[in-house]
Amino acid sequence: MMVSLEWNNEQEQMQIGDSLIAKLEQLLALAAAAENVEAGEVSLTFVDDASIHELNKQYRGIDKPTDVLSFAMSEMGDDEIDINYDDLEEVELEQDDAEDEAGDDRSDGGEPLGDIIISVERAVQQSEEYGHSVEREIGFLFVHGFLHLIGYDHGSEAEEKEMFAKQENILLKAGLTR
Structure with a gap:
């Protein structure tokens, strides 16, 4: 088992190249190892400010763009609305149908951990x-x-300090310094 990355590009400002995806996969492996996460799938979508603004307004009630949004699958409750990208849904349904026909139960990627949306x-x-x-x-x-x-969250100063220290440690291990 391992933690895997599925990604989609819905913005036009920057080309998302193989080297960036390889670096993100490395970061995911380092972060998962540091946190003892052995399996799961992370879905990453690159968007523009207008798209993330709309998501931030819809799901957080904040009427402005932000840099990153996370939607954890473990937080989903019966009364919460699942993020739905119309064009992605059709692709995912086709993939699920193909996997069902092939007898694939998605066990190689593990259960979905959630979605990360980044405004490029x-x-x-x-x-x-x-x-x-x-x-x-x-x-x-x-x-x-x-x-x-x-x-993890950063609602308090102590939580923020812990979370940001973990982030910096992972980035340093991947060679992404300031």
């Missing part, structure tokens, strides 16, 4: 503000989102 537009702006690479900023946002998926 915001990541580019923040990388310029902080003076580091876009790859580092997207990596930071990805690890931040992953930690949220597995239960």
Whole structure:
């Protein structure tokens, strides 16, 4: 078993290349190992500010764009609304049908851990503000989102300190320094 990454690009500002995806897979493996997460699937979607603004407004009641959103599968309750991308749903249904026909029970990727949505537009702006690479900023946002998926939060100063220390440690191990 392992933790796997499924991703989708729904923005046009930046081309998402193989090297970035390889780095995100490395970060996912490092973060999963550090947190003793042995199996699961993380779904990552790259979007623009307009798309993440709408999601932030709809799901968090905050009427502005943000850099990253996380939707943990373990937090889903009966009264919560599942994120639904119309065009993604059709692709996923086709994939599920093909897997059912092949007898695949998705056991190689494990159960879904959740979805991470990253605004590439915001990541580019923040990388310029902080003076580091876009790859580092997207990596930071990805690890931040992953930690949220597995239960970390930063509502208090102590929680924030713990979470951000974990993020920095993982980024350093992957060679993504400021």
